[in-house]
Amino acid sequence: MMRTFVIGVGLTKFEKPGTKPGDYPDWVREAATAALRDAGVSYEQVEQAYAGYVYGDSTAGQRAVYELGVSGIPVVNVNNNCATGSTALFLARQAVAHGVADCALAVGFEKMKPGSLAAMYTDRTNPLGRHLDRMAEIHPREAVPFGPEMFGNAGRDHMARYGSTPDHFLWVAWKNHKHSVDNPYAQFQEEYTMDEIADSRTIYDPLTKLQCSPTSDGAAAAVIVSERFVERAHCWDRAVEITGQSMVTDLESSFSDDTDCMRIVGSHMSREAANRAYREAGIGPEDVDVCELHDCFSTNEVITYEALGFAEEGKGHLLVERAATTYGGDGPVVNPSGGLIAKGHPLGATGLAQCAELTWQLRGDAGRRQVEGADAALQHNLGLGGAAVVTVYRRVS
Template sequence: MSNRVFVIGVGMSPFAKPGTKEGDYPDWVTEAGTAALAEATIRYEQIERAFVGYVYGDSPSGQRALYGLGLTGIPIINVDNACATGSTALYLAREAVQYGLAECTLAAGFEKMERGSLGAKFPDRASPMDRHIEALQRLVTPEDVPFAPQMFGNAGREHMREYGSAPHHFAWIGWKNHKHSVHNPYAQFQQEYTLEEVEQAKVIHDPLTKLQCSPTSDGAACAVLASERFVDANDLWANAVEITAQSMVTDTTSTFDTTANCRTVVGYDMSLEAAGNVYAAAGIEPSDLDVIELHDCFSTNELITYEALGLAPEGEGHKLVETRATTYGGNGPVVNPSGGLISKGHPLGATGLAQCAELCWQLRGAAGARQVPKARTALQHNLGLGGAAVLTVYQVTGR
């Protein structure tokens, strides 16, 4: 038995630089969850299961995060899947509804982070990234740079060597996403920069400058999911956005074997396979997409993911930049109207659900000054190294 699944309400707390946001993670989840329930026009008592994602924090922080919404005794499942944590919580909440385990579920994600680059918390055991780092070190000489920008920066360098892209292509993506975030009240950064300012910012790992890298962030986001029966019984069609396809793909042999390259090490093949899965399941092509929230942890990843998602042939992602195809007025889908991770911020556990929120607002015509005209079909791409790619297709389908 497989049921149709709809997102009926979403909510966020504004994302902020670590240590500057008032309150604590339970307050932020309460804010986001209250907003999502209000959009859905239901009570927390109608939620049958909840899935709460976070990467940094004591277990079981998921239960503590939801106490401000209610104490109803429902199953609360804590979720951790690196940067794909939020969309993994969404994936589990969708499965519970799709396969009849619940009629209405909640997916929540939050993070309270430290400032600065991410680092290991448990040096006394095998790192979940050890094989990725080993694979990268077979390909390039290690540099004294934090591992994340080094990995994604090397993917960009490889693309430049093999296909002729250049630093200004990646800088344009950083410029675009900062420009998009100006109209997003939830974004950590809401400042527009010139392309020259992006290019001339501090170099983190060539070709990446600081304004092309996602920051650590604090914040929370939530989504309420429901079955068609629940939506119909409670007359909730006005806000209902259907999840018409979803796929999670984890690392395969191509991440680590002798054919691996810098792009496959950072998840290119996972994204490629998951994209094929959701296009087939939803019965759509990349050309059908109106809007995308893409995991731009670094500008280089946005460009190479254009190719993994089929927006451009392999090796031609930079041609979309040259024609400005992925911004308003371009001839492709608008990518990261929220500002993306680069400008909206990246509280790891909340990111996937913030992407969900943005796309639901876009498809409902509720995104205000950043609204993508006539948006009807949306794609979410959330990536976590170590590793998972979660892709979701949303459409306004009605009864």
């Protein structure tokens, strides 16, 4: 495999569904034009494009990318639930790493409806049916949206098994909302007290509203290129290397007789993907300076600390107790962007927004969010059904 680099990133501000001016092609034009400008390349130099979205008709990717030009290049439409954006990134990186293209564009976008996620098609097999059925054998189903129910039950299992408490999950939401204040692209840019988060409406115990990621509209994009492209374009000054990447889908442990809800929502997928990405990159979790982690719900951040190796199994909440994952802590700064909880979660765009944040961090261009001395970064993006994508980035010295 050849070395691969991110040389340009861009995104729109994430906003509440129905409030963002324009439509998804406008948002992709804005985000991708920013990424191309950041890369210093024209759309004519792009050889392949991967367009990720969850809600939309079958060739919405072409319609969105045509805003940049109609050049006849392959445009691949990508849908992998909440891991869609990072899946587009994964495919673009594969094409470049294996010499199929020297310059590929990954874009992600979403135009969502307000309210919690729900099944779009009720006349066919539910892709999450096995997961929901297995969860129901552990915790009887309740009349609540499936997302907070699944991740709330994962939090309940963590508390029962390892002794974490609702306050640990509250702190995660407090931290991420606090980080978002300095992110102009974030849907929410308001700091809350722990009491305000605790007193917001309970969605599914232990999760309150301010511990849940919102539905969002927006787009993000990244330009992925080969080493020879970087050499020809003389753009080492803005290149960030992807040194490791892995996608893992559900394992047998997701459905086994001894499973728990943490595994059902992807903890084992995330652990395996992280281990593979670390091996390819030649680093360990102790080397990570900054991380964008899929905190769709605050419980998942604590669980994923363990999956990514930042804490031993069952001890993720101990990172919370010593404030290890924020500025000044002794662990990686996690979700300096505000994470999904505060930045927003337009499903197809989320993974590429994470890529953008980490690219800025490693370049030293993150402004007031900057993690001092950031050299290695980790991205974790998760989709139920399921897929976990973990990507390691390194600053080019």
